[in-house]
Amino acid sequence: MHTEPTVSACGAGEDGPAAELCAPRRGRPxxxxAEQAIFAAVEDLMESGKSLSELSIERIAAAAGVGKATIYRRWPNKEALLVEVVARLESPLPEPSGGTVREELVRMVDYMRKRGLAKRSRWMLKSALSQMNAWPELREAYQEQVVKPRRELARAIVRRxxxxxxxxxxxxxxxxxxxxIGPILLRSVLWDEAPLDDPDLAEQxxxxxLNGxxxxPSGGRSR
Amino acid sequence: MHTEPTVSACGAGEDGPAAELCAPRRGRPxxxxAEQAIFAAVEDLMESGKSLSELSIERIAAAAGVGKATIYRRWPNKEALLVEVVARLESPLPEPSGGTVREELVRMVDYMRKRGLAKRSRWMLKSALSQMNAWPELREAYQEQVVKPRRELARAIVRRxxxxxxxxxxxxxxxxxxxxIGPILLRSVLWDEAPLDDPDLAEQxxxxxLNGxxxxPSGGRSR
DNA sequence: ACTTTGCGATACGGGTCCGTCTCGTATCGA
DNA sequence: TCGATACGAGACGGACCCGTATCGCAAAGT
Incomplete structure (x- = not known):
């Protein structure tokens, strides 16, 4: 199916400190x-509004100023490349700050608001929703690496x-x-034109x- | 650009009572x-989980048991066909029932819950979100014909x-x-595995x- | 009868893409 | 120096697709 790259014994796409341990590579490293250029090209293409199906290897290679072989040497196919891009794309979760529960919730919502303003994340957010139906591998990677930790963070705050x-x-x-998180996701993911600029939005x-x-004003709260 | 079909003066895709008024067609009608078969084929393909980019005219024609020309005789291109499919897809809005505002809100949310259970609508909901980025015409049709009336309905209830x-x-x-509507949209659109079966969900x-x-229990409501 | 239009099928040119492969060149370890 | 591997560039075959055109036949009007 795919010509196994020589480096693959070390774990595909990883060339961290483990690389020299398992394969004292012989030829030109x-x-x-090139790798950075590839990632940058994919992200630029995303940012320019390209849909997932428009992200062809050929287009990526051209945008990166890189030969197709250079891509196929690193990833066996388009899916694998995009899965890794997805993994790299997300900014780190906001850490618990030790404040009030209300403050933590505001922080989380505001984090999502700001992220909705960032085009790259926004592209991924949106693409994650439908196109990935046809792409279980990519969808799963996104669910696992992005959605799940965020949901768990939210759950933890709520439980507290x-x-x-x-x-x-x-x-x-x-x-x-x-x-x-429904309202902020609605604004940041589903509705394109919705304003996200107001820094007080999360608090509101x-x-x-919280208040309903x-x-x-006071009575009849439990339906 | 596109060979104008003879019927186009009557309004594309419409063959209701207006047809005989403006064009007493000559040849075989x-x-x-065929038209129904085409619509059915598109909806079947959607239902089977195909993404928008997988919906090619050739595939649709094959699934419908129809010649490509039969499609191109009715719509100038893929976009036009899908725009019409989108327009046909949505079930009618729930009418105001004259109940309490709370009841109206519950009705609306429950309507969205039920719709989230229907596969076809769900496909369209999801596809509308990302893939349509690359397809402004389709996206606009969806926004105009589906999203807008629903948002206005919600606004009207809230204003009341x-x-x-x-x-x-x-x-x-x-x-x-x-x-x-954020929470129910979150469940019905964004999260695949989320349960929608509970008939009391909307009420909850x-x-x-409403209550927050x-x-x-009563104090400190205005932050 | 004869024309007009629609039908399914299918061939066509032109395009994009995938994944492989081959160039000539560059850069590493031995 | 020499073999191994990387690089950018791009050719290649095969697949799919678009939108048009052309078959032979069917169904309507005149």
């Missing part, structure tokens, strides 16, 4: 610059809120998570969700 | 069966709630809409959003 008595304990934790969202959008 | 004093008036109407979501997920 692979160009780090329940434990501390700040959040209602009669609701499903999942449901609370969805209510907290979290407070509205219903107008009853 | 177009086969209604504000007028009746059931919803907080100190919040942006858009924000309230997002908080109400709406009530949680914060635990404070």
């Amino acid at each position: 692979r160009s780090e610059a 809120g329940v434990d501390e008595g700040v959040l209602r304990s009669d609701l499903d934790v999942e449901l609370v998570c969805e209510i907290v 969202m979290v407070d509205a969700v 959008v219903g107008a009853q | 177009r086969s209604e069966a 709630g504000v007028d009746e004093g059931v919803l907080r008036s100190d919040l942006d109407v858009e924000l309230v809409c997002e908080i109400v 979501m709406v009530d949680a959003v 997920v914060g635990a404070q």
Whole structure:
């Protein structure tokens, strides 16, 4: 199917400190610059609004100023390349700051807001949704490496809120998570034109969700 | 660019009562069966999980048991066909029932929940999000014909709630809409595995959003 | 009867893409 | 120095696709 690259015994695509341990390579070493150029080209193409199906190896190679062989030497096919791009793309999760649960929620929502402003992440967010249906490998990588840790972070904060008595304990934790992050995801992923500039947006969202959008000033809370 | 079909003066794709008014066609009339077969084929392909870029005219024609020319006689290109498919796909909006604002919100959310269970709509929901980036015409048709009326329905209900004093008036109407429909959209569109079966889900979501997920029983509502 | 149009099928030119392969050259270890 | 491997460039075969055109036949009007 695919000509096994000589380096593959070390773990594909990894040339960290482990490389010299298992394969004291003989010939000319692979160009780090070429690799960076490939990643940069993919990200540039994403940023320019290309859809997943428009990201052909040929286009990527041309944009990177690189021969196709240089790509195929590193990844067996398009999927593998994009999976690695996905893995590299995401910025690190915001660390728990030790503040209030409300503050943590605001931080998380605001992190998502800012990320919605960054084109590259936005491309990936959107592409992750539909195109990946036809691409289980890519979809799974994205779910595993991006979605899952974020959902778990949200769950952890919500659980802490329940434990501390700040959040209602009669609701499903999942449901609370969805209510907290649903609105910001709606804006940052689903609706293109929605404004994300307001730096207070996260705070407004979290407070509205915490206090409820219903107008009853005090009574009748448990339906 | 494209050989104008003879029928086009009547409005493409429409062969209702208007047809005989403007063009007492001469030769063999177009086969209604072929048209239905084409629509059915596209929807079947969608349902089978094909992505937008996999929906080629050739594939559609083969699946419909129809010649390519029969498709190109009706639509000038792939986009036009898919735009019409999108237009046909959506089920009618739920009508206002005259109930409480809360009941209306529950009805709307529950409608979205049920729709999330229907595969065809789900395909379109998901594809609408990313793949259509590369396809402005299709995206616009979807936004105009599907998204917009739903957002307006939501806005109308929320405004009524504000007028009746059931919803907080100190919040942006858009924000309230997002908080109400964000969670259900999250489940029905973004997360594949999320359960949508619980018939009480809509009620739970709406009530949680109305009452707030914060635990404070009465005090400290305005942050 | 005769024309007009639609039908399914299929051939066609032109295009993009994939993944492999071969050039001539560059850079490493031995 | 020499073999091994990398590099950019691009040719190559095969696949798929688009949109048009052409078959022979079918169904309608005049």
